[in-house]
Amino acid sequence: MSAMADKIMKRIRGKGRGWVFTPKDFIDFGTRGAVDMALSRLTQSGAIRRVGRGLYDYPKLHAKLGVLSPDADSLAQAVSTQSGDKVFPSGAAAANRLGLSTQVPAKATYATSGPSRVKKVAGRTLALKHARTPLIDKASDRANAVVQAMAHLGRDNIDADTIRRFADRLDDNDMKVLIGSRPQMPGWMGDMVLKIGAARHG
Known part of the structure; x- marks a missing residue:
């Protein structure tokens, strides 16, 4: 070799x-x-x-x-490397990972910073949808999952219990990155980030 x-x-x-x-x-x-x-x-x-x-x-x-066939997440990450776009599990999948929903999305759907498209790779179908909310560059997977889950749930479906659950899954560094990224988010989401920060110290 x-x-x-x-x-x-x-x-x-x-x-x-x-x-x-x-x-x-x-x-x-x-x-x-x-x-x-x-x-x-x-x-x-x-x-x-x-x-x-x-x-x-x-x-x-x-x-x-x-x-075995490669798993959808690994494929999505490689597709992301290939295209240079950021890729992250979509809102429904992010909510499921954070334990906020028991619903497992039937199709592997990912939020991407690139254009929406469907990619068939290794016998799997990956649906890539252009993210309506930012995929934050230097954020951990946990922090990005929280942003995508917030977008998926919507302003009116995030109560104090959900805020507490978000807070429990983030560390100090995640919070710092999220607070620094508030200008990229819709106003209500930026306000939620502050509430999550308060819940962590409450």
Whole structure:
């Protein structure tokens, strides 16, 4: 195996099985051509799998089922790397993750900073919808989940109990980022962020 393929494989193993990636994830190793060639060799050797145009994964293995399909979140993150757009689970999925709703969205739907589109990858359908609320650059997944869940629930459906639940899931750094991002949000959402901050110290 070439030195480039060795370096790439080391990073892939470090990320663990189930990781979905693009050539951009290794661009610090050398030229795009050299990266593409190394990925092609690794695919041919069976070390990794090509799951879409410019998308690969290090598949998870199951004792009975064999090689598993990549999960929707990992695919969405790789699509995000590929396009340069931010991608985050949509409002309904974010509310579910925060334990605010038991409803599991039937389709893998993501909010994106890019255009709305449907992408079929590795046998899965990802619905990417342009986010009506900002996807905050330096925010953690938790903080972005809170913003998307607020947008999904709407101003009139966020009560004191919901504010407390949001507050319980955020740390000091999350709050700092959210408060700093208030100018990007609709006014009512910025006010909710202040209430969440107050609930954390209340």
